[in-house]
Amino acid sequence: MQEEIKAIVESYGRDKAFLVPILQDIQSRCNYLPRDILLELAEELAIPHSLVFSVATFYKAFSLTPRGKHIINVCLGTACHVRGAPLILDTLERNLKLKAGTTGADGNFTLETVNCVGACAVGPIMLVDEEYHGQMTVSKAEKVIGSLKKGDHS
Amino acid sequence: MKRIASADELYALQKQLQKNRDPQKTVITICAGTGCRGLGCMQVKEALEAELKNQNLTEKVEIRATGCPGFCEKGPLVTILPQNIFYQQIKAADVSDIISKTVLKGEIVERLLYQNPDTAQTIVREQEVPFYKKQMRILLNNNELIDPTRLEDYLAIGGYSALATVLCNKTPDDVIREVKTAGLRGRGGGGFPTGVKWEQCRAAHGTEKYLIGNGDEGDPGAFMDRGIMEGNPHSIIEGMLIGAYAIGSQQGYLYVRNEYPLAIKHLSIALENAREAGLLGNNILGSGFSFDIIINRGGGAFVCGESSALFASIEGRSGEPRDKYIHAVEKGLWDKPTALNNVETWANVPLIINRGAEWYRSIGTEGSKGTKIFSLVGKINNTGLVEVPMGMTLREIIYDIGGGIPRERTFKAVQTGGPSGGCIPESMLDLPVDFDALAKAGSMMGSGGMIVMDDRSCMVDVARYFINFLQEESCGKCVPCREGLLRMGEIFADICEGRGREGDIELLLSMSAAIIDGALCALGSTAPNPVLSTIRYFRDEYEAHIKDKKCPAGVCKALIQYRVIPEKCKKCGACKKVCPADAITGELKELHAINPLTCIKCGACFEACKFDAVSIE
Known part of the structure; x- marks a missing residue:
């Protein structure tokens, strides 16, 4: 892992101005931002730990806890909101027995919300592992989760 | 692509590419924007490719995956050129008809055409669809003509001509004067005159100056910028190049939301191709002018759309704004003079140079010139991206273009300007849409989100x-x-x-x-x-x-109850089947009833009942 972090830092010329994109790369590699890697990163970039953690906790895109095998994201943009996104989120929270922003103990699902993915015209929309599912209804959302649980979702 | 060393070489290449585009060749364009992807357009594209291969037509027919043409409601959208036949709501299963009937025999597949809901007539050409008829698409029309991942496509429609004009024939002051005369104002919501901003930035002290394209479209319910970034990334890059020349900047940044992966991909490809062709980098078109652009992905923070927070984010810190007694044009990114414009503003610049400030001024109202793209969403029949001249009334946009409110419900309000804007009621629908009129009504034009609400919105x-x-x-x-x-x-x-x-x-x-x-x-x-x-x-x-502890629109959960209307109930069991709380009684062929004590108000029964027998009170 150490080598990989070095390679990422190197690809940005060891420039601390690229802290946000570096963290993005680490997250896409590790699925979250592990604490020891953040400490290591601070050493690599020769910046205080506090700076790394302030940035990592400020931006919504970063997670400091491990995320599930499947990441379910419900769009809560205005257009989705008026078309019933809160009911979709309720359904998922109930079905997955998870609160938004958390990961289940079995590590299968993470339920997150996003403030608009810009596909407003086909809202309400939910993302399953970055795949867009448009024009959601309560029962369609149940079905999507049902098939994910069965494992027939690639 | 080979490096283009001069303006003459650029013009020659454009001509060559235009010549290569046989106007008689069959081209199937398919919208591959994020909206249509949510509706399965990539499966349609794969099916088209497979079918062409099967029929040995790969050489004769071109498939062009384009950016968003705007009519997301009816996606996935497919157009057959040169006949210009417009098909909508296409599924993979429709592909064999499209190839065997339309492409091979020139027949029109009636069931795939758009049907005008008022007259029940089908419409063959896109331009005649009511949604498009009243629009003025000077920016969005190019989305349909090009594959955004191909620089050649952009060059074939005259791309980078404005850059060449500016580098060969205009001084930076000429450019600024032109943009000022055109009356272009910032499309991100502020509406600050773009030419004035450039002039101040040019006049600011220092040799190191920065240019930023703001694509951090954070307003929920707005996706105009996504439409341009995904569909025509080179128009933004060309605009920034012209701005950089005018201001005297060598380094630009494009700050794009992390939630827009496709926009980031298309912009990255465009930057790479432009660099390879010598349209970015050192000594552009042999003029001695040098400029390059770096992409920065946002981290999912809405506040980073604010200029000083955006600078902090690019500098690698938390996106916290600072007090703005010193303007960004003097001390912006890295405390250097910085001109920040929205990506839609940048995309307008090549148009002004190509067609002239006077032409641009002729569109719009006294104080707001040109067109504006809006994302028309919410409780509206025709959702999608619309581009209209400034000054069109909200009523025209919502009823003539948007086709009114679905399911014969009544209009209540339209929300403009995102979280900084406001809700405009029915009585004010005849307001012309421009920077000043909406501000007077207590809202703002903002970046262009328009969320329509009906009587069921609280x-x-x-x-x-x-x-x-x-x-x-x-x-x-x-x-x-x-x-x-x-x-x-x-x-x-x-x-x-x-x-x-x-x-x-x-x-x-x-x-x-x-x-x-x-x-x-x-x-x-x-x-x-x-x-x-x-x-x-x-x-x-x-x-x-x-006072009454009631939600008249039936939205606020604590104040409503779901109830079955006995007269309307068809005893079909659909509501009972979907109820996750087992709160519905009554077997098949018996009247259903909802137990208010166990009902969790999830809305599943309301959604499942086809006879409107479930009411919210």
Whole structure:
């Protein structure tokens, strides 16, 4: 892992101005931002730990806890909101027995919300592992989760 | 692509590429924007490719995956050129008909055409569809002509001509004068005159100057910028190049939301191709002018759309705004003079250079020139991206282009300007849409989100939504925003959950005034706008929540109940089947009833009943 972090830092010329994109790369590699890697990163970039953690906790895109095998994201943009996104989120929270922003103990699902993915015209929309599912209804959302649980979702 | 060494070489290449585009060749264009991807367009594209291969037509027929043409409601969209036949809501199963009938025999497949809901007539050409008819698509029309991942396509429609004109024939002052004369104003919402900003940045001290394209389209319900970034990335890059020449900058940044992966991909490809062709980098077109652009992905923070927070983010810090007594044109990114414009603003620049300031001025109203792209969404028949001349009325946009409200419900309000904007009621629908008229009505044009609401949308809930949104997105630096919005959110929770008290409305009004005066940046100081405008125009709804403990629109969960209307119930069992709480009684062929004690108000029965027998009270 150490080598990989070095390679990422190197690809940005060891420039601390690229802290946000570096963290993005680490997250896409590790699925979250592990604490020891953040400490290591601070050493690599020769910046205080506090700076790394302030940035990592400020931006919504970063997670400091491990995320599930499947990441379910419900769009809560205005257009989705008026078309019933809160009911979709309720359904998922109930079905997955998870609160938004958390990961289940079995590590299968993470339920997150996003403030608009810009596909407003086909809202309400939910993302399953970055795949867009448009024009959601309560029962369609149940079905999507049902098939994910069965494992027939690639 | 080979490096283009001069303007003459560019013109020659454009001509060559145009010649190569056989106007008689069959081209199937398919929208491959994020909206249509949500509806399965990539499966359609794969099916088209497979079918062409099967029929040995790969050489004769070209498939062009384009950016968003705007009519997302009816996606996936497919157009057959050169006949210009417009098909909508295409599924993979329709592909064999499209190839065997339309492509091979020139026949029109009637069932795939758009049907005008008013006249029940089918329409063959896209331009004749009512959704497109009243639009003026000077920016979006190019989305359909090009594959955004191919620089050649952009060059074939005359791309980078404006850059060549500027580098060969105009001084930086000429360019600034032209943009000022055109009357271009910032499309991100502020509406600051672009030419004036450039002039100030050019005049600012220092040799190191920065240029930023703001593609951090954070307003929920808005996706105009995504449409351009995904569909025509080179138009933004060309605009920035022209701006850089005018201001005297060598380094630009494109700050794009992380939630727009396709936009990031297309912009990255475009930058790479432009660099390879010598349109970015050193000594562009042999003119001695050098400029390059770096992409920065946002981190999912709404506040980073604010200029000083955006600078902090690019500098690798948390996106906290700073006080702006010194303007960005003097001290912006890295404390150097910086010109920041929205990506839609940048995309307008090549048009002004190519067609002239006078032409551009002729479009729009006295104070707002040109066109504006809006994302028309919510409770509206034709959702999608629309581009209209400034000054068109809201009524024309919502009814003539948008096709009105679905399911014969009634219009209640349109929300413009995102979380900083407000809700505009029916009585003000004849307002012309420009920077100044909407501000007078207590809203703002903002970046262009237009969310239409009907009688089933609760205005208190909408105001609560925005306050909660902003409270979550507040960076926490200043007290009025951090604490004020939190308290307002609590008051809204009380009102929406049946604990509202006399005097809550007045309290919200006085807190709004304090936040407007006290907040550090525009996120805070405009945050109360949705509250103020909903109280101003829909005070009766607030009062119904507070005094009668009722939500007239049937949205606020604590104040509503689901009930089966016995006269309408067909005893079909659909509601019972979907109820996750087993709260519905009555076997098949028996009247159903909902037990209010076990009902969790999830809405599944309401959605499942085809006979409108489930009501919300």
